[in-house]
Amino acid sequence: YLFLPIEITSPPYYYGQEQAFREIRVVCQVLRDTYRISCNRSCGVHVHVGNGVEGFAFEAVQNLLATIWTFEEQIETIHPRHRVENEGMCPSFRRYSELSRRHSSNGTLDVRAGLEDILSQRGKSVHVFADMTEPRTANSHEGGTRLALIISETLVARCQRTVEFRQHKGSLDFGELELWIRFCVQLMMFADSIDRAKLAPFLRDHVEMSVQECPVEFVLGRLGMPWLAYCYPKKIAQDR
Incomplete structure (x- = not known):
């Protein structure tokens, strides 16, 4: 067989409509039943989350980054090692970003200082967050971060059109995809609705906790x- 690289792109869906998940299920089934497809370690799933034509406000993106920075290690437990350690296509926010470079000294990351850096931003363009998530690896120009802030030049400076989540492995397993899509959308909904005055103390209390002290089920709850x-x-x- 001669295998060719492909990319499959869905149309935009409204999250609240179960028809979207039914269509994704059908596409996964058709692809598995009709074609000889290899979802190997070079493959990934990208989930784009938007808010219609409204976009996401500065505060929503700030809340999102602060939450991911705090709980990245817990979120990593969802994914296989080859996605967690993928420096080229989805490097870690805590290990391979401009923000981590800024707050690392002699190989040690000050995670609390990184969180405070995110929370301290006030009324600036969302571009400041794109700078924070910029990958800092040898392959930084070949891929991107786990979190891609897709910023359109046509939008006002304080609006973020979509956020793209890149960490999940390639898969035609609808069950896996459904869980991850729901996670990405609900995380963005949380960031868009939570009062930062309530969020900041919660994140400060947990930012230095290990996965054992603060497991993923606690975080998701x-x-x-x-x-x-x-x-x-x-x-x-x-999976273990």
Whole structure:
């Protein structure tokens, strides 16, 4: 066989409509049943989350980055090692970003200082957050970060059109895709709705906690994802 690289792109969907998930399920089934497809370690899933024509405000992007910075290690437990350690296509926010470079000294990252840097930004363009997530690896120009801030020059400076999540492995397993899509959208909904005055103390209390002290099911529950808090630990145990 001669294998060719392909990219499959869906149309935009409204998250609240279950028809979207039904269509994704059908596409996964058709691809598996009709074609000889290899979802190897070179493949990934990119989930773009938007807010219609409104975009996301400065505060929503700030809340999102602060939350991901705080709980990246917990989120990593969802993914296989080859996605966690992928420096080229989805490098870690805590290990391979401009923000981590800024707050590292002699190989040690000050995670609390990084969180405070995010939270201290006030009323600036969302471009400041794109700078923070800029990858700082040898392959930085070949791929991107796990979190891609897609900023359009046509938008006003304080508006973020979409956020793209890149960490998930390539898969035609609808169950895996559904969990990750729901996580990405609900995380963005959380960031867009939470009062920063309530979020900041919560993140400060947990930013230096290990996965053992603060497991992923606790994080998902506190982020308003009880169903995922139930499903993901079971999936993680099965994958091991």
